[in-house]
Amino acid sequence: KAGVTQTPRYLIKTRGQQVTLSCSPISGHRSVSWYQQTPGQGLQFLFEYFSETQRNKGNFPGRFSGRQFSNSRSEMNVSTLELGDSALYLCASSLGPGGTEAFFGQGTRLTVV
Amino acid sequence: AQSVTQLDSQVPVFEEAPVELRCNYSSSVSVYLFWYVQYPNQGLQLLLKYLSGSTLVKSINGFEAEFNKSQTSFHLRKPSVHISDTAEYFCAVTLSYNTDKLIFGTGTRLQVFP
Numbered sequence: 001k002a003g004v005t006q007t008p009r010y011l012i013k014t015r016g017q018q019v020t021l022s023c024s025p026i027s028g029h030r031s032v033s034w035y036q037q038t039p040g041q042g043l044q045f046l047f048e049y050f051s052e053t054q055r056n057k058g059n060f061p062g063r064f065s066g067r068q069f070s071n072s073r074s075e076m077n078v079s080t081l082e083l084g085d086s087a088l089y090l091c092a093s094s095l096g097p098g099g100t101e102a103f104f105g106q107g108t109r110l111t112v113v
Numbered sequence: 114a115q116s117v118t119q120l121d122s123q124v125p126v127f128e129e130a131p132v133e134l135r136c137n138y139s140s141s142v143s144v145y146l147f148w149y150v151q152y153p154n155q156g157l158q159l160l161l162k163y164l165s166g167s168t169l170v171k172s173i174n175g176f177e178a179e180f181n182k183s184q185t186s187f188h189l190r191k192p193s194v195h196i197s198d199t200a201e202y203f204c205a206v207t208l209s210y211n212t213d214k215l216i217f218g219t220g221t222r223l224q225v226f227p
Contacts, residue, residue, distance in 0.1 A: 004156070033213065043203065043217040056213040090156055092215075100145060100164055100212055104156035 002027065004093050004105035012111045018079040021108045025072050025093030032074040033102065034066060037088040046089075049074055050096055078110075086112045115140040117204050119218035127226050128196055134189040134221045136178075136204035143209040146187040148178055151201045151220075160202070163187060164209075199225045 005024040013019050025032050034046040045058040049068035066076040072093075078085055088109050092102040120135045138144065145164050149157040161172040168180040178189045187204060204218040 006156075031213070033215075035215075035217075042219045043205075043215075045214045045216070048213045050213075056211075058214070092157075094212075097212075100162065101159060102215060104149075104158070106154075106156045 004091055004103050006089075006091050006105035006108050008108060009106065010109045010111075012113060013081050014113055015081055015083060017081050018077060019081060019110060020075050020077050021089055021091075021110070023074045023076075023091030023093075023105060025074070025091075026103055028095070029093040029099075029103075030072050030096045031094045031099060032068055032072065033092045033094075034074070034076050035090045035092065036060075037090060037107070038086070043090070046076065081112045083112050086110060115144060115206050115208065115216050117206055117216055117218035119204055119221050121221050122219065123222045123224065125224045125226065126194055129193050131192050132190065132194050132198075132223065134202050134204075134223065136187045136189065136218060138185050138187065138204075138206050140185075140206065140208075144206045145209050145212065146178075146180060147205040147207075147215070148176070148187070148189050149203045149205060149217075151203065153200075157203065160189070194223070194225050196225050196227060198223060 007022045031050045033048040037043045048056040052068045063079045068074045088107045090107045091105045094102045116139045118137045126132045147162045148160040161170045163180045171177040201220045205215045
């Protein structure tokens, strides 16, 4: 059974650009969550999607957005990149409501220069 | 609101010695508790979890954690560590009635020396 796949693994962007990250959950999982990991702030929840609906959102500016497709794959987008957006972005998948185990991908390392 | 405190940012230990990584949480409602491990340049892997029932939970690689409701703690222990246990360990909680969002502690870097 394939795990959670995140693409790309590494990205370098310049300030002001936008970026799209992709996450393919484990087959059969319908919930996808996104987290940002930085040395200063640690792991912070961005948002969670289930059945193409955003059910929960963390405390991030509107430049951070996401969506989920009918096949449960998810993308997150960051517009007008800032240096502080440099981070490891982790995606986690779970079965759905009531699911008690989240499986994480290897992450996308975004560097903003 | 819920929060998680990991009291030690780094724990150095010699191989085959015992180790305890401390985790305390704050919540006014029932929570589920988790320990995740992160190896360099990797995502997070679930080590063990407490949902209900026995307060002592164990992983397949020798780690165990005990849920202590009165002390709001979920400390992680291993009686004898290996070099391969060197990693970052994260304690996390979710609400028991809403598991959409994990709230993480700041992590503890376990460094095992030969």
